[in-house]
Amino acid sequence: MKAFCPVCGGEVELPEDVMPGELLECQSCGATLEVYEQESAFKLREAEEIGEDWGE
Amino acid sequence: MRVAVVYDRLRAEEKAIMRAVEELGHKPVRLHLNSTHLSLGMAVGFSIALERATSGIKAYSSAAALEASGVKVVNSSQVIANCYNKLVTTAKLLESGVPAPRTAIAFSLEGAYKAAEEVGYPVVVKPVNGSWGRLVSLAQDEEELRTILEHREAIPSPFYRIHYIQEFIRKPGRDIRAFATEDRLVTAVYRVAAHWITNTARGARAEKAELTSELEEIAVKAARAVGGGFLGVDIAEDSERGLLVLEVNSVTEFRNAARVTGVDIAKEIVEYAIGA
Numbered sequence: 406m407k408a409f410c411p412v413c414g415g416e417v418e419l420p421e422d423v424m425p426g427e428l429l430e431c432q433s434c435g436a437t438l439e440v441y442e443q444e445s446a447f448k449l450r451e452a453e454e455i456g457e458d459w460g461e
Numbered sequence: 462m463r464v465a466v467v468y469d470r471l472r473a474e475e476k477a478i479m480r481a482v483e484e485l486g487h488k489p490v491r492l493h494l495n496s497t498h499l500s501l502g503m504a505v506g507f508s509i510a511l512e513r514a515t516s517g518i519k520a521y522s523s524a525a526a527l528e529a530s531g532v533k534v535v536n537s538s539q540v541i542a543n544c545y546n547k548l549v550t551t552a553k554l555l556e557s558g559v560p561a562p563r564t565a566i567a568f569s570l571e572g573a574y575k576a577a578e579e580v581g582y583p584v585v586v587k588p589v590n591g592s593w594g595r596l597v598s599l600a601q602d603e604e605e606l607r608t609i610l611e612h613r614e615a616i617p618s619p620f621y622r623i624h625y626i627q628e629f630i631r632k633p634g635r636d637i638r639a640f641a642t643e644d645r646l647v648t649a650v651y652r653v654a655a656h657w658i659t660n661t662a663r664g665a666r667a668e669k670a671e672l673t674s675e676l677e678e679i680a681v682k683a684a685r686a687v688g689g690g691f692l693g694v695d696i697a698e699d700s701e702r703g704l705l706v707l708e709v710n711s712v713t714e715f716r717n718a719a720r721v722t723g724v725d726i727a728k729e730i731v732e733y734a735i736g737a
Binding site: 425426427439 | 475517
C-alpha cells in the first residue's frame with residue numbers, strides 16, 4: 406500500500422498492518438507523518454507536535 | 462461485546478489494549494479521534510470505551526461526548542478532569558485526607574512570591590496541565606523564582622497566569638508510579654533517575670517496586686479521591702512524612718512498567734473496564 410507525503414509529495418510505503426494514528430517517517434524528506442483514515446483510505450498528514458497537555 | 466479504544470496517537474499501549482480486548486473474546490472498535498468526529502447523543506454501537514487520547518483536552522472532550530451517547534468511558538470525563546488539572550488533583554487528594562506535598566496556587570507574581578514563602582523553598586513551579594515533566598521548574602530561592610515566573614508570564618496562555626507552587630520533595634533518587642483502581646493496587650514501579658524529574662519520558666529507568674501495604678493504601682485512596690478508575694498514581698517517598706502523592710494520571714503509559722513487572726497491564730485495564 407502506498408500513500409503520498411504531504412510535505413514533499415514523495416511516495417510512502419505503508420506497512421501491511423498499518424493503523425490510523427501510527428507515525429511514519431517519510432524516507433525522502435524525513436518529515437514525521439501521522440496515518441489517518443478518510444473514506445476508508447489511509448492518508449498522511451504532518452504529525453502534531455507534542456502538546457502542552459499531553460499526559461503520561 | 463464491542464469495546465471502543467479511543468485514541469489520537471497509536472502507541473505500544475494502544476496496540477496492547479486492542480490485543481487484550483481480542484484475547485478476552487471481545488471486538489475492539491478503533492476510534493482514531495484525528496480521523497473521525499463524534500455526534501453527541503447519537504447511537505455509537507458500543508457501550509464501553511477505553512479513553513486513551515494523549516492530549517488531555519481531547520481525552521476529556523471525547524469522553525464527555527461518548528458519555529452523552531450512553532457509553533461508559535474508562536476513565537470517565539469527570540475523573541479525567543480531576544487528573545488533568547494538577548492543582549485540582551492535589552485539592553481532591555487533600556480533601557480526602559491523602560498526604561500530598563505543601564501546595565499553593567497564585568494568580569499574580571506578587572501572590573506567587575508570598576505563596577512560595579509560605580510553602581517554603583526550594584519550590585517547584587508546575588503548569589496546571591502539563592506532563593512528561595515539561596515546563597516543571599525548580600526554584601531554590603526568590604531570585605530563581607522571579608526568573609521562572611517572568612518567563613512563564615511571557616507565555617501568552619491563561620494556563621501560565623496560574624502559578625501552581627509546590628514544596629520540592631527530596632526524592633531518594635526515585636519515585637513510584639503505582640497503577641491502582643478504587644479497589645486495589647494492580648502493580649507499581651520505581652522510576653529511578655539522578656535528575657529530580659523522574660518521568661520515564663525524560664529518561665528515568667523503571668524497576669519493579671515492592672508492593673507494601675502502605676503503598677496499596679495510599680494508591681487506592683488517591684484513586685478514590687479523584688473519582689475512581691484505572692489510574693497511574695505518582696508517589697514520592699519523603700524522609701520524614703513517608704509516602705506523598707504528587708499527581709494522578711488518567712491516561713497512563715505503562716509499556717515500561719508492564720515489561721519490568723511482568724504484569725499484563727493492558728489486560729488489567731480492559732478487565733477493569735468490562736467488569737467494573
